[in-house]
Amino acid sequence: MNRPSSTLSLPQLLLCGGAIVTLSMGIRHGFGLWLQPITQAQGWTRETFAFAIAIxxxxxxxxxxxxxxLADKLGAFRVMVAGAVLYALGLVGMAYAPTPFLFTLSAGVLLGxxxxxTTxxxxxxxxxxxVAADKxxxxxxxxxxxxxxxxFLMVPTEGLLISQLGWQQALVVLGAAAMLIVPLAWGLREPNFGSGQPVRREQTIGEALKEAFKYPSFQLLMAxxxxCGFQVVFIGVHMPSYLRDKGLSPQVASYALALIGLFNVFGTYAAGSLGxxxxKKNILAFIYFARAVxxxxxxxAPLSPTSVYIFAATMGVLWLSTVPPTNAALAQIFGIQHMSMLSGxxxxxxxxxxxxxxWLGGFLYDxxxxxxxxxxIAIALGVFAGLVNLPVKEAPIQRTRTAPQPA
Structure with missing residues (x-):
C-alpha cells in the first residue's frame, strides 16, 4: 500500500505540482492587499471584506x-482543471461584484x-x-x-499590479494567470485514473472515515x-491593515508578506526533510510553540519597518512548515489509498x-x-496546538481485517 501506484517521474511531479501550488497559493496569499482598496472604493466595512474571505x-x-x-477516485487532473476555471471566474467576480452578497459569492464561495x-x-x-515512503x-x-x-513571487507582483492597473484590472489579470494551471495539471495525469483500469481499494470511503475519526491522533492533528489556519490567515489578511493603522506604508506590508513567503521556502523544505x-509530532509541536513566542x-518590541521585517522572516520559517509533517503523518498512519480525502x-x-x-479580526477591529x-488569542492557541501535537502516535495503524500489509 505504501508503494507508488503509477508511473509519474519525480521531476515531472515536483515541477508541475510545485508550479500549480505556486500559482494557487501565491495568488491567495495576496488577498490582504485588496482589503483597503476594495472597502474604500465600495464604502464597505472591514468586516464585510473579512467575512467574504472567511467564507x-x-x-x-x-x-x-x-x-x-474525487481526486482519489478520478485522478487529480480533472479536479485541477475544474479548480482553475473556478479560480478565474471567482477573481473576475471579485473585481466587479456590486454588492456584499455577490462579493461573498465570488471571493468567498467560488474562490474557496x-x-x-488546486492546492x-x-x-x-x-x-x-x-513517491516512495522514504522520500x-x-x-x-x-x-x-x-x-x-x-x-514571495506573487505578493509583490500583486501589489505592483494594483498600483499600476488599479485593483479591478489587477484581479482580471490574476484570473487569466490562474488558467495556466490547466496545462500544468496535464503533467499530473496518472495512468491508473481515467484509463478504464480499476483501482483496488482495501477500504471503502466509509470505512476509512470511520477508522480515522475514531483514532485519537487524527483528532489531535485536526486540532x-x-x-495553524487561525494564525496564518489572520496575519496574512489583517497584518497589512494593522501596519497601516500604525502609520507604516503599504510597501512595508507587501515586503513583509513577501519575506514570509521567501523564508517559508526554507522552513517548509526543512520541515519536510526533517520529517x-x-x-513529525515533535516538529509540529516546536512550530506551534515557536509561533507563540x-x-x-x-x-x-517597538514597531518599525525593521521589526516588521524581522517578524516576517522569523514567522516565515514557521508559516506553512506544518503542512509537510502533518500530511506525511497522515500517510504514515493511514496509508495512501484515501490520502487526499483524509487530508481534506x-x-x-x-x-x-x-x-x-x-472573521474575528474584522469583527473585533470594528x-x-x-x-x-x-x-x-493567536498566542494562546499556539501554546494549545503545541501541547496537543505531543501525544500523536505516528506508527501505521493496525487493522484487524485481512490485508497484504498494514496501511
Whole structure:
C-alpha cells in the first residue's frame, strides 16, 4: 500500500505540482492587499471584506473534502482543471461584484472551491501515490516550499499590479494567470485514473472515515491544524491593515508578506526533510510553540519597518512548515489509498480556524478599534496546538481485517 501506484517521474511531479501550488497559493496569499482598496472604493466595512474571505476559507475546507474524494477516485487532473476555471471566474467576480452578497459569492464561495481543487490536498494525493515512503515527506516539503515561493513571487507582483492597473484590472489579470494551471495539471495525469483500469481499494470511503475519526491522533492533528489556519490567515489578511493603522506604508506590508513567503521556502523544505528523520509530532509541536513566542516578541518590541521585517522572516520559517509533517503523518498512519480525502478533512479543520481568524479580526477591529485581542488569542492557541501535537502516535495503524500489509 505504501508503494507508488503509477508511473509519474519525480521531476515531472515536483515541477508541475510545485508550479500549480505556486500559482494557487501565491495568488491567495495576496488577498490582504485588496482589503483597503476594495472597502474604500465600495464604502464597505472591514468586516464585510473579512467575512467574504472567511467564507472563502470555509468553502475551501468543505469543498476540499469532496475534491479529495474525487481526486482519489478520478485522478487529480480533472479536479485541477475544474479548480482553475473556478479560480478565474471567482477573481473576475471579485473585481466587479456590486454588492456584499455577490462579493461573498465570488471571493468567498467560488474562490474557496477553486483553491480546494488546486492546492495541497489534491497535489499531495498525487505525491503520496507516486513517491516512495522514504522520500514522501521530503517531496511534500518541496511542494510546500513551492507554495511559499509563490507567496514571495506573487505578493509583490500583486501589489505592483494594483498600483499600476488599479485593483479591478489587477484581479482580471490574476484570473487569466490562474488558467495556466490547466496545462500544468496535464503533467499530473496518472495512468491508473481515467484509463478504464480499476483501482483496488482495501477500504471503502466509509470505512476509512470511520477508522480515522475514531483514532485519537487524527483528532489531535485536526486540532493543531485548526490553530495553524487561525494564525496564518489572520496575519496574512489583517497584518497589512494593522501596519497601516500604525502609520507604516503599504510597501512595508507587501515586503513583509513577501519575506514570509521567501523564508517559508526554507522552513517548509526543512520541515519536510526533517520529517524523514524525526518524529513529525515533535516538529509540529516546536512550530506551534515557536509561533507563540515570535508573535509575543513582535507585540512587545517597538514597531518599525525593521521589526516588521524581522517578524516576517522569523514567522516565515514557521508559516506553512506544518503542512509537510502533518500530511506525511497522515500517510504514515493511514496509508495512501484515501490520502487526499483524509487530508481534506484535516484541512477542513484548518479552514474552520481560518474562518475564525479572519472573521474575528474584522469583527473585533470594528468593535474595539484595534487587533489586540486577536493577537492574544493567536498566542494562546499556539501554546494549545503545541501541547496537543505531543501525544500523536505516528506508527501505521493496525487493522484487524485481512490485508497484504498494514496501511
Amino acid at each position: 472563502q476559507n470555509l468553502a475551501w475546507g468543505i469543498s476540499g473534502v469532496f475534491a479529495g474524494m 472551491m477553486a483553491q480546494a481543487g 495541497y490536498a489534491v497535489v499531495y494525493g498525487v505525491i503520496g501515490r507516486n 514522501r515527506s521530503w517531496a511534500m516539503g518541496i511542494a510546500a516550499a513551492a507554495g511559499s515561493f509563490g507567496q 493543531g491544524y485548526f490553530v 524523514q528523520r524525526m518524529q 515570535v508573535i509575543s516578541v513582535f507585540l512587545l 478533512f484535516v484541512f477542513l479543520s484548518h479552514q474552520v480556524g481560518s474562518f475564525m481568524g479572519v 468593535r474595539n478599534g484595534n487587533y489586540d485581542l486577536v493577537w492574544y
